[in-house]
Amino acid sequence: MKKMQLVVIGNGMAGMRTIEELLKIAPDLYEITVFGDEPHPNYNRIMLSPVLAGEQTINNIILNSREWYAENNITLHTGKRINKIDRLKRIASAEDGTSTNYDRLLIATGSTPFMLPIPGKDLQGVIGFRDIKDVDTMIDTANQYKHAVVIGGGLLGLEAANGLKIQGMQVTVIHKSACLLERQLDKPAGSMLQKSLEDKGLTFLLEKDTEQILGENNRVTGVRFKDGSEIPADIVVMAVGIRPNYALAESAGIHCDRGIVVNDTMQTYDPRVYAVGECVTHRGISYGLVAPLFEMAKVCATHLANFGIGQYKGSVTSTKLKVTGIDLFSAGDFSGGEGTEEIVLHDAVGGVYKKLVIQNDKIIGSVLYGDTTDGAWYFQMLRGGKPIHEIRDHLMFGQDSLGNSGHQGQTKASAMADEMEVCGCNGVCKGTIVKSIKEKGLFTIDDVKKQTKAGSSCGSCVGLVEQILASTLGGGYAPPSTSKAVCGCTDKNHEEVRKMIRDKKLLNIPDAMKAMEWRTPNGCATCRPALNYYLLSTWPHEAQDDPQSRFINERIHANIQKDGTYSVVPRMYGGVTTPDQLRKIADVAEKYAVPMVKVTGGQRIDLLGVKKEDLVDMWSDLDMPSGYAYGKSIRTVKTCVGSEFCRFGTQNSTQMGIDIEKAFDHMWAPHKVKFAVSGCPRNCAESGIKDVGIIGVDSGWEIYVGGNGGIKTEVAQYLCKVKTSEEVLEYSGAFIQIYREEARYLDRTVHWIGRVGLDYVKKRVLEDAEGRKAAYERLLFALQGTADPWAERVQKRDEHKEFETITV
Amino acid sequence: MSNWTKIVSLNDIPKLGSRVVRSAKGEIAVFRTEDDQVFALHNHCPHKGGPLSQGIVYGEKVTCPLHSWQISLVDGKAQEPDEGHTACFTVKVEDGTVYLEL
Numbered sequence: 001m002k003k004m005q006l007v008v009i010g011n012g013m014a015g016m017r018t019i020e021e022l023l024k025i026a027p028d029l030y031e032i033t034v035f036g037d038e039p040h041p042n043y044n045r046i047m048l049s050p051v052l053a054g055e056q057t058i059n060n061i062i063l064n065s066r067e068w069y070a071e072n073n074i075t076l077h078t079g080k081r082i083n084k085i086d087r088l089k090r091i092a093s094a095e096d097g098t099s100t101n102y103d104r105l106l107i108a109t110g111s112t113p114f115m116l117p118i119p120g121k122d123l124q125g126v127i128g129f130r131d132i133k134d135v136d137t138m139i140d141t142a143n144q145y146k147h148a149v150v151i152g153g154g155l156l157g158l159e160a161a162n163g164l165k166i167q168g169m170q171v172t173v174i175h176k177s178a179c180l181l182e183r184q185l186d187k188p189a190g191s192m193l194q195k196s197l198e199d200k201g202l203t204f205l206l207e208k209d210t211e212q213i214l215g216e217n218n219r220v221t222g223v224r225f226k227d228g229s230e231i232p233a234d235i236v237v238m239a240v241g242i243r244p245n246y247a248l249a250e251s252a253g254i255h256c257d258r259g260i261v262v263n264d265t266m267q268t269y270d271p272r273v274y275a276v277g278e279c280v281t282h283r284g285i286s287y288g289l290v291a292p293l294f295e296m297a298k299v300c301a302t303h304l305a306n307f308g309i310g311q312y313k314g315s316v317t318s319t320k321l322k323v324t325g326i327d328l329f330s331a332g333d334f335s336g337g338e339g340t341e342e343i344v345l346h347d348a349v350g351g352v353y354k355k356l357v358i359q360n361d362k363i364i365g366s367v368l369y370g371d372t373t374d375g376a377w378y379f380q381m382l383r384g385g386k387p388i389h390e391i392r393d394h395l396m397f398g399q400d401s402l403g404n405s406g407h408q409g410q411t412k413a414s415a416m417a418d419e420m421e422v423c424g425c426n427g428v429c430k431g432t433i434v435k436s437i438k439e440k441g442l443f444t445i446d447d448v449k450k451q452t453k454a455g456s457s458c459g460s461c462v463g464l465v466e467q468i469l470a471s472t473l474g475g476g477y478a479p480p481s482t483s484k485a486v487c488g489c490t491d492k493n494h495e496e497v498r499k500m501i502r503d504k505k506l507l508n509i510p511d512a513m514k515a516m517e518w519r520t521p522n523g524c525a526t527c528r529p530a531l532n533y534y535l536l537s538t539w540p541h542e543a544q545d546d547p548q549s550r551f552i553n554e555r556i557h558a559n560i561q562k563d564g565t566y567s568v569v570p571r572m573y574g575g576v577t578t579p580d581q582l583r584k585i586a587d588v589a590e591k592y593a594v595p596m597v598k599v600t601g602g603q604r605i606d607l608l609g610v611k612k613e614d615l616v617d618m619w620s621d622l623d624m625p626s627g628y629a630y631g632k633s634i635r636t637v638k639t640c641v642g643s644e645f646c647r648f649g650t651q652n653s654t655q656m657g658i659d660i661e662k663a664f665d666h667m668w669a670p671h672k673v674k675f676a677v678s679g680c681p682r683n684c685a686e687s688g689i690k691d692v693g694i695i696g697v698d699s700g701w702e703i704y705v706g707g708n709g710g711i712k713t714e715v716a717q718y719l720c721k722v723k724t725s726e727e728v729l730e731y732s733g734a735f736i737q738i739y740r741e742e743a744r745y746l747d748r749t750v751h752w753i754g755r756v757g758l759d760y761v762k763k764r765v766l767e768d769a770e771g772r773k774a775a776y777e778r779l780l781f782a783l784q785g786t787a788d789p790w791a792e793r794v795q796k797r798d799e800h801k802e803f804e805t806i807t808v
Numbered sequence: 809m810s811n812w813t814k815i816v817s818l819n820d821i822p823k824l825g826s827r828v829v830r831s832a833k834g835e836i837a838v839f840r841t842e843d844d845q846v847f848a849l850h851n852h853c854p855h856k857g858g859p860l861s862q863g864i865v866y867g868e869k870v871t872c873p874l875h876s877w878q879i880s881l882v883d884g885k886a887q888e889p890d891e892g893h894t895a896c897f898t899v900k901v902e903d904g905t906v907y908l909e910l
Contacts, residue, residue: 522867526874548864552864562856802827806816
């Protein structure tokens with residue numbers, strides 16, 4: 001079949017990003033033709049400021065080389081401007097007569113700098129700051145002349161001024177308002193910024209209205225203001241705003257309103273014509289930053305690919321000034337006002353200013369000056385609408401103050417030297433990441449993970465990687481959405497998948513993938529284990545467990561090691577064992593020549609280095625239940641000695657631990673689940689860093705939840721106090737069941753609570769007595785009739801041929 | 809001259825699963841996809857030697873159980889940006905029986 005024709009007008013970042021997204025999901029659907037009026041392939045426009053400042057070269061900011069177009073069979077016309085769209089015949093034609101038919105048309109014509117309508121605006125040497133040509137003009141002028149004037153004290157204006165100064169010119173910035181960057185900064189931050197730019201040698205004329213640009217022999221010579229004063233100028237850069245380029249679309253009769261009007265699918269009023277980027281008006285807003293363009297591109301691509309999914313609902317944007325040595329970040333609504341609260345930190349001498357604007361327990365805006373390391377973090381909370389009362393005391397002091405281990409306390413990306421290690425798991429240093437971001441044109445954390453491996457293992461350095469990404473890209477960084485798709489096989493997020501499984505009573509993976517229109521025939525190693533868990537936890541005893549969708553450890557009920565051998569950890573309920581058990585373990589270890597016998601942190605014994613073919617025989621000889629040390633499941637219940645022997649013990653913690661471990665045995669969960677029970681507040685079982693930690697006090701038991709001793713140490717939070725051991729089981733069981741039903745796969749309890757808030761957990765477990773009892777019942781129902789997997793394997797060893805090796 | 813060795817009945821390899829064959833040429837992982845295609849690779853990830861036979865199989869790929877490299881069953885190549893290559897073996901299915909060329 002003949003492919004459909006897709007024609008793209010505009011060879012810039014928005015258009016090409018859409019094509020990249022499209023090629024990812026539907027590589028063969030279209031014959032693609034691209035027209036661009038600049039003579040270059042697609043380049044990273046936001047990096048023009050560093051190019052002007054001499055920190056980057058043009059070659060380094062090319063995003064898609066001509067080879068890329070060729071490799072993807074895209075016909076590229078550079079230096080050709082489309083000036084006519086015939087929507088009836090579906091033909092787009094260029095000024096030079098080139099024309100092409102289309103089935104779908106994508107308009108991404110971007111914007112142009114707004115030139116003040118004053119006398120002299122057409123003189124030679126009066127330019128905007130938009131493309132490579134403008135940068136070339138500025139650099140050429142700097143080589144021959146001295147005086148530069150920049151009209152506009154916004155982001156672009158200041159970046160241009162800084163670049164011209166570095167190129168050796170004397171630069172004056174003219175600004176209409178009394179404060180620089182008044183759309184991004186409040187007054188105190190604006191003055192601090194002005195001071196540091198003045199220290200760099202820039203001159204500012206604020207509250208000045210330009211009346212006329214003066215010239216001789218058709219070349220600019222100066223600027224005159226309304227108050228009659230004049231200053232000399234050899235170049236004037238207008239940076240007072242941008243205007244969407246929609247004249248072409250309008251001339252073709254497509255509805256425009258200060259931009260090409262598009263709906264939430266990026267479609268214009270002509271269903272065959274889509275538009276993305278700075279040229280569009282979406283819900284009345286035109287964006288001039290790159291992050292929203294990427295979100296639009298993603299949505300548009302899914303519709304061009306005929307998937308009919310994805311909606312663009314507008315963007316919350318953040319900005320960062322790309323002037324080396326000046327750290328500035330702003331996002332959201334920072335003007336404050338009625339109903340809002342402000343937290344401000346202002347150190348005028350140290351040059352640090354931070355302001356957070358809070359409304360209804362959520363961050364709605366932030367301005368950071370001098371120290372922007374936490375910008376990405378605040379922005380993520382802002383976009384995610386995360387309640388902040390639990391961390392309010394620490395909020396101002398940044399993410400570091402919340403504690404993070406494993407990176408030598410090194411969490412400030414900007415202060416790091418290039419050779420410093422960022423990812424300890426994969427040995428990736430900062431320089432490698434920055435180089436990759438610049439050379440390969442990376443924009444997302446996922447891209448960085450894929451290319452460099454940084455953050456792809458334990459994930460503890462992702463925050464740091466994000467900071468590096470944000471500081472390297474500046475305003476081009478788009479933080480990941482908080483409800484992201486499960487994986488590349490679907491656009492559905494975890495919550496949507498769970499809901500579909502519940503609402504449509506999906507019971508096996510093929511049905512689930514079909515019902516949710518999975519893009520791949522049998523998923524991938526990310527989504528299949530998640531789906532399998534969601535099915536089993538939603539429909540216990542009914543859903544079909546798929547061993548092939550489980551990670552090898554859960555398939556084989558042992559833990560794979562680096563050399564392909566396995567470890568065997570038998571259960572010792574509550575960490576209590578007997579001489580008989582120990583003897584059996586010793587015998588088995590000798591019989592199978594186990595290379596290492598180790599006591600685990602969970603109070604049991606690990607037999608390491610076991611060959612796969614010995615597993616079943618060992619289990620049979622051991623005759624002990626599986627400890628589930630390999631699963632996303634209940635692991636151990638750690639206990640202290642308790643009142644039976646300990647002279648301080650107030651409660652029988654060992655028995656409580658044994659009861660819990662027996663009650664919740666065989667329980668699968670979104671991630672591993674660890675319990676601990678201590679017999680008194682001395683807390684020898686370390687209940688403070690467990691998913692559920694129980695501490696005996698004289699009058700009963702205290703229950704703590706959401707602790708974690710791993711990558712990022714998290715102290716468990718107090719949930720409640722109960723009197724009896726039956727209540728301990730009911731309350732902790734209900735908590736775990738709600739976590740099992742509602743958390744995302746691979747969320748530990750702490751991550752889940754972080755998202756829903758402890759108040760939500762309290763509401764479900766403490767305030768709603770009936771709901772608690774029902775949740776506990778559901779857990780007991782799910783666990784009913786479950787059996788020890790090792791005993792089962794021993795009994796049915798003939799049915800599991802796939803574990804036997806074939807010898808030829 | 810080709811030397812076909814009979815391995816196992818197709819039904820004894822689980823769909824989206826594998827079996828391990830110990831041979832004079834080392835351990836070979838024989839995979840079966842959902843649509844009953846069969847592939848054979850050296851049971852050894854080019855990254856750190858992980859046993860590919862134990863990975864999760866999807867489409868025509870397998871994910872190594874140790875560090876999640878994705879290896880193509882068709883040509884043994886690691887998916888970009890990882891770089892590496894695992895040896896492939898020729899395999900055929902006749903009358904429901906799997907043969908390896910050794």
